[in-house]
Amino acid sequence: MSDDAHNNDDGHHSLMVNNKKLLMWLFLGSDCMFFGTMISTHLIYRKLYPESYDPTSLFSLELTSFSTFILLMSSFLMALAVSAMHKGDIKSFRRNTIGVIFFGLIFLGCQVYEFTEFVHAGLTLSSGTFGSTFYMLTGTHGVHVAIGVFWLICMYFYSFTGKMDAHQSAVDVEIAGLYWHFVDIVWIIIFTAIYLIEFI
Amino acid sequence: MSSTLTDTPTSSTTHDHALKPETSNLGFMRPDHSKSVLIDWLTTVDHKKIGIMYGAIALFFLLIGGIEALIIRAQLAVPENDLVSAQRYNQLFTMHGTTMIFLAIMPLNAAFFNFLVPLQIGARDVAFPRLNSFSLWTFVAGALVLNFSWLMQAFSELGWFTASGPTAGMDDFVPGMGWFGYAPLTERQFTGAGTDFWILGLQILGIASLGAAMNFVATILNMRAPGMKMMRLPVFTWMTLVVSLLIIFAFPAITIALGQLMFDRMFDTNFFQVAEGGQPILWQHLFWIFGHPEVYILVLPAMGIVSEVLPTFSKKPLFGYPIVVFSGAVIGFLGFAVWSHHMFTTGLGKVATAAFSLLTMAIAVPTGVKIFNWIGTLWGGRVRFDAPMIFSIGFIWMFMMGGFSGIMHSAAPADAQQQDSYFVIAHFHYVAIGGILLASISGIYFWLPKIVGKMWTGNLSTWVAIFTTVGLNVTFFPMHFLGLIGMPRRTHTYLSGFGWDGYNMVCSIGAFILAFGVLLFVIDIILCMTKGKPAGNDPWDARTLEWATTSPPQHYNFGRTPIIPARDALWEHKHGPENRNINFEADDGHGIHMPSQSWMPVLASFGFAPLGLGLCLMQVGIPYMGYVAIAGLFTIALGIILWAVEGPGGYHLHPEEDKI
Amino acid sequence: MSDAHSPSETDHNGEAQKYHAFINLALALAAITGVELVLVYLPINQAVIFTVLIALSLFKFISVIAWFMHLIYDRLLLTLAFGTGLVIATGTVIALMFILDRSYVDFEAITAF
Numbered sequence: 001m002s003d004d005a006h007n008n009d010d011g012h013h014s015l016m017v018n019n020k021k022l023l024m025w026l027f028l029g030s031d032c033m034f035f036g037t038m039i040s041t042h043l044i045y046r047k048l049y050p051e052s053y054d055p056t057s058l059f060s061l062e063l064t065s066f067s068t069f070i071l072l073m074s075s076f077l078m079a080l081a082v083s084a085m086h087k088g089d090i091k092s093f094r095r096n097t098i099g100v101i102f103f104g105l106i107f108l109g110c111q112v113y114e115f116t117e118f119v120h121a122g123l124t125l126s127s128g129t130f131g132s133t134f135y136m137l138t139g140t141h142g143v144h145v146a147i148g149v150f151w152l153i154c155m156y157f158y159s160f161t162g163k164m165d166a167h168q169s170a171v172d173v174e175i176a177g178l179y180w181h182f183v184d185i186v187w188i189i190i191f192t193a194i195y196l197i198e199f200i
Numbered sequence: 201m202s203s204t205l206t207d208t209p210t211s212s213t214t215h216d217h218a219l220k221p222e223t224s225n226l227g228f229m230r231p232d233h234s235k236s237v238l239i240d241w242l243t244t245v246d247h248k249k250i251g252i253m254y255g256a257i258a259l260f261f262l263l264i265g266g267i268e269a270l271i272i273r274a275q276l277a278v279p280e281n282d283l284v285s286a287q288r289y290n291q292l293f294t295m296h297g298t299t300m301i302f303l304a305i306m307p308l309n310a311a312f313f314n315f316l317v318p319l320q321i322g323a324r325d326v327a328f329p330r331l332n333s334f335s336l337w338t339f340v341a342g343a344l345v346l347n348f349s350w351l352m353q354a355f356s357e358l359g360w361f362t363a364s365g366p367t368a369g370m371d372d373f374v375p376g377m378g379w380f381g382y383a384p385l386t387e388r389q390f391t392g393a394g395t396d397f398w399i400l401g402l403q404i405l406g407i408a409s410l411g412a413a414m415n416f417v418a419t420i421l422n423m424r425a426p427g428m429k430m431m432r433l434p435v436f437t438w439m440t441l442v443v444s445l446l447i448i449f450a451f452p453a454i455t456i457a458l459g460q461l462m463f464d465r466m467f468d469t470n471f472f473q474v475a476e477g478g479q480p481i482l483w484q485h486l487f488w489i490f491g492h493p494e495v496y497i498l499v500l501p502a503m504g505i506v507s508e509v510l511p512t513f514s515k516k517p518l519f520g521y522p523i524v525v526f527s528g529a530v531i532g533f534l535g536f537a538v539w540s541h542h543m544f545t546t547g548l549g550k551v552a553t554a555a556f557s558l559l560t561m562a563i564a565v566p567t568g569v570k571i572f573n574w575i576g577t578l579w580g581g582r583v584r585f586d587a588p589m590i591f592s593i594g595f596i597w598m599f600m601m602g603g604f605s606g607i608m609h610s611a612a613p614a615d616a617q618q619q620d621s622y623f624v625i626a627h628f629h630y631v632a633i634g635g636i637l638l639a640s641i642s643g644i645y646f647w648l649p650k651i652v653g654k655m656w657t658g659n660l661s662t663w664v665a666i667f668t669t670v671g672l673n674v675t676f677f678p679m680h681f682l683g684l685i686g687m688p689r690r691t692h693t694y695l696s697g698f699g700w701d702g703y704n705m706v707c708s709i710g711a712f713i714l715a716f717g718v719l720l721f722v723i724d725i726i727l728c729m730t731k732g733k734p735a736g737n738d739p740w741d742a743r744t745l746e747w748a749t750t751s752p753p754q755h756y757n758f759g760r761t762p763i764i765p766a767r768d769a770l771w772e773h774k775h776g777p778e779n780r781n782i783n784f785e786a787d788d789g790h791g792i793h794m795p796s797q798s799w800m801p802v803l804a805s806f807g808f809a810p811l812g813l814g815l816c817l818m819q820v821g822i823p824y825m826g827y828v829a830i831a832g833l834f835t836i837a838l839g840i841i842l843w844a845v846e847g848p849g850g851y852h853l854h855p856e857e858d859k860i
Numbered sequence: 861m862s863d864a865h866s867p868s869e870t871d872h873n874g875e876a877q878k879y880h881a882f883i884n885l886a887l888a889l890a891a892i893t894g895v896e897l898v899l900v901y902l903p904i905n906q907a908v909i910f911t912v913l914i915a916l917s918l919f920k921f922i923s924v925i926a927w928f929m930h931l932i933y934d935r936l937l938l939t940l941a942f943g944t945g946l947v948i949a950t951g952t953v954i955a956l957m958f959i960l961d962r963s964y965v966d967f968e969a970i971t972a973f
Contacts, residue, residue, distance in 0.1 A: 011867075012905050013429070014421065014422050014423065014424040015420065015421050015422055015514075015935070015937055016935065016936075017421070017935050017937055017938060019327045019328070019418050019422055021934075022417070022418045022421065022422060022937070022938065022953075023327070023328065023414050023418050024416055025416075025883070025938045025941045025942050026414045026448055026941050027414060028942055028945070029448060029449065029941055029943075029944060029945025029946070030410060030414075030448045030449065030451070030452055031452070032942070032945040032946050032949045032950065033449050033450075033453060033454035033945055033952075034455060034456060035949075035950075036452075036949030036950070036952065036953055037453050037456040037457075037486060037489075037949075038926065038950065039451060039953065040953040040956050040957065041460065041471070041482065041486075042821070043454070043953070043957060044479075044482065044913075044956060044957065044960050045477070045479075047960070047962070048477070048479070048961075048962055048965055049477055049961065049965075049973070051973075052477060052972075052973050061897060062897070062899070062943040064892055065894075065896070068893050069890055071887040071892050072890060072893065072920075073886060073890070073970050074886070075886075075889075075924060076882060076883075076886035076928070078928070078929045079882045079927075080879070080882065083878065083882075084878060088972070105904065107960060109203035115869075115963045121961075122903050125463070125468060125469050126467075126468040126469060126470065126476075127212035128470055128477055128972055128973075129470050129471070129476065129477045129478060130480075131469070131470075132460075132463070132464075132470045132471055133471070135469075136459070136460065136469065136471075142947060143748050150469050154841065158845070162854055163225070164878070169751060173966065177864045177928075177929070178929055181924055181925070181929045181958060182929070182930045184928075185920070185924045185925060188917055188920045188921055188924070189917060189921065190916070192896070192913050192917040193917075196896060196900055197910070197912055199900040200906050200909045200910055200913070282933060288945070415942075448945070448946065449945055450951075451947050474969050474970065475970060475972060476971075476972045477970050477972055478973070479960070479965070481960070481964075482960070485956060485959070485960075486884070534949075536948055536952070537951075547964065548959060549961070549964075552958075552959050589890075647964070692967070732955045784964070840948070
């Protein structure tokens with residue numbers, strides 16, 4: 001009974017793409033518009049009032065580059081985790097997943113540290129348009145990362161129940177991977193459009 | 201006489217009672233095969249039941265929105281009327297618009313999508329049945345949050361409650377800032393909790409729509425029966441696909457806009473606060489980037505319905521099927537490029553205004569192409585003027601009239617005078633009532649016999665058609681002139697002496713004629729459901745797969761998977777050559793795999809109610825409401841986790857063999 | 861039922877190739893991030909740096925999607941599903957950036973600066 005369950009149907013796949021994978025890609029397409037709208041709001045306000053705020057003294061490009069690097073490496077480990085589950089290697093899957101979780105938590109830690117420093121320096125949600133757009137954008141991204149970390153923690157513990165194997169769970173791990181990578185590439189855009197741009 | 205592919209299986213119902221529910225991976229009993237009607241309908245993942253619930257709720261809110269409209273028209277019947285106060289009037293037109301769009305038409309479209317699409321593609325159910333249930337109940341939660349505001353307003357009027365905290369001193373609890381919520385009016389200084397109810401209500405409804413849209417795209421792309429190629433799909437299913445993609449790509453814009461507004465109101469950000477540099481025009485852009493695709497989301501399903509009804513009652517295939525499908529897709533895609541035609545008078549600049557004006561004119565082309573194809577379908581056909589046909593033909597003409605005023609708007613110079621006048625109201629009510637409502641009524645006349653298994657009684661449909669069409673025209677045609685002679689929108693009353701009095705009186709009379717037509721329609725539905733004779737499987741001698749099932753369909757839809765030889769598969773089967781008959785896949789002995797019912801999506805959805813209400817009531821100053829909101833968030837998260845862990849489950853049915 | 865990637869013993873060679881691709885990509889991404897960090901401090905023309913940054917970001921974006929997210933190994937449909945969202949989002953951002961302009965801002969009304 002559970003052999004078809006992971007495909008959520010009776011086996012008919014008109015376009016030979018797994019249902020869950022298709023759903024996740026559609027969701028990511030939607031999330032593109034979601035982050036695109038927020039990023040454009042930020043860029044619009046920076047275009048309108050470039051002189052209203054100079055974040056170069058506040059931004060620590062070293063810290064942000066470090067957290068970008070961390071997130072990129074976590075993506076690498078995630079790809080390995082997906083690969084491991086495809087091969088049915090649960091132990092390798094767990095090792096890599098713990099790695100992703102760990103790196104994700106470091107990233108979140110960097111974000112929290114950064115936000116705390118900024119607030120102490122006087123940049124809050126209410127600080128003009130810059131504070132509003134900056135915190136909402138990076139904050140929403142951070143929430144996405146946190147949800148991803150939570151998802152992976154759930155998966156990690158679920159892997160101990162013995163119910164995960166290559167046949168049933170490869171898709172589930174793959175879509176968690178897709179979500180995680182997406183969160184990473186959104187950060188790539190944010191890093192360039194929010195941080196690096198201010199310095200040139 | 202019905203021609204059917206599937207005889208009524210004799211043993212399926214007794215089989216159900218013999219089935220026992222199993223436990224899920226969580227260890228709880230799955231709510232399958234429940235004897236309780238309430239539990240069965242609450243936990244159902246059956247697309248047909250979900251469709252029926254969407255439809256019933258939608259019709260309820262259609263009536264509510266209609267009553268709001270009647271009060272508006274009663275207020276405007278004579279100059280300087282004091283039937284309702286200015287504040288109440290603003291709330292009425294805001295709720296009328298919001299209700300009609302989000303609580304009536306969108307769920308009515310969802311009802312049609314849900315019931316029909318799996319049947320039309322030869323599938324068992326949608327790709328993600330539990331997600332379908334989640335969408336329905338999240339929609340209910342959103343409707344609840346939005347309309348809870350009326351209760352708060354009543355308490356305020358009775359003197360039992362005054363706002364304190366963030367919205368202290370403001371007594372508008374029902375949204376009154378227009379269904380488009382323009383900043384800066386919606387900012388924390390200018391409107392009360394009504395705006396918060398509106399924001400949260402729409403966010404929740406948006407989540408419901410997004411879930412459903414993704415589900416339908418996956419279903420249509422992946423769950424088609426063998427031989428059901430994309431270009432063999434019924435046009436209605438194609439329109440469902442386009443609309444779902446529109447929802448997926450358009451809703452995020454309003455989600456962010458609403459989020460930004462909410463942050464402005466609750467957390468002191470400055471997205472639209474002018475003094476801090478916020479630009480209210482940004483709200484308009486973001487809203488209409490969503491808002492324009494939204495109107496195509498509303499109308500494309502109607503066009504899909506008409507594209508099914510016209511061929512059926514002309515006994516001819518749809519003229520130019522590939523072009524109709526392609527035009528639908530082009531309309532959807534171009535719909536993202538025209539949003540600023542709602543902003544021609546905001547000073548966009550010459551280049552932007554010209555660009556949007558031209559693109560808006562361009563979008564009329566595929567629409568016109570469809571109209572020609574529909575007429576081409578009628579031409580030379582053996583036309584039968586049954587109820588569904590009358591309304592579809594009415595759609596063609598009335599929607600076209602709405603299209604003409606739309607084209608007049610697309611010329612930016614002309615729009616400079618028409619903007620914010622009654623001309624706009626005339627335009628969109630012609631496309632909404634003349635277009636969407638008439639097509640939806642056509643669809644209900646067409647498919648209700650399939651849904652409930654009973655046929656319509658008597659000739660009331662003729663009177664429904666007469667009163668709705670006459671009512672529509674008497675109400676809204678004069679509004680073209682009202683707009684051109686200068687009456688502005690959204691004013692709760694007007695002075696005598698502008699030449700508006702006569703027109704307004706006529707419009708108000710028309711509104712009651714229209715209302716009477718809708719009342720007759722409701723009566724007709726009740727007559728059908730109580731006194732209707734059994735409809736049979738295919739009472740209209742139709743063309744598409746859903747008519748190959750029983751009426752109502754068995755809950756497993758098709759006993760064995762059909763293999764589709766051509767477009768209009770059922771018609772070819774009935775009237776075409778031997779090699780175009782529908783065959784069935786061999787029975788592999790496993791029986792039919794049915795998805796299990798579940799509490800978890802219901803649990804997750806209902807968490808949205810405390811989340812939304814908690815935040816709104818926090819804004820009116822009720823203490824501890826923040827905790828209620830957090831509790832709601834936890835409920836949602838818990839529901840989703842349990843949903844993931846319980847596993848999809850499923851059971852097998854073995855009905856009698858289908859005979860062709 | 862099979863999806864686009866059914867695990868099998870014969871696939872190990874393909875998996876090993878992908879593993880190498882992943883490692884190489886990870887190293888490339890790390891290197892590019894370093895380059896970006898240095899680049900903004902260099903005394904080169906602003907427009908040049910801007911263009912190079914955009915190009916590097918685009919490369920990172922596309923390569924993560926193509927390899928880590930597997931899109932290059934998957935069906936075209938998925939690329940279309942995601943790509944449509946991307947195109948619409950990009951088009952909207954660009955349109956908005958052109959439409960909203962400083963010349964329309966009423967600086968009198970802004971008391972903050």
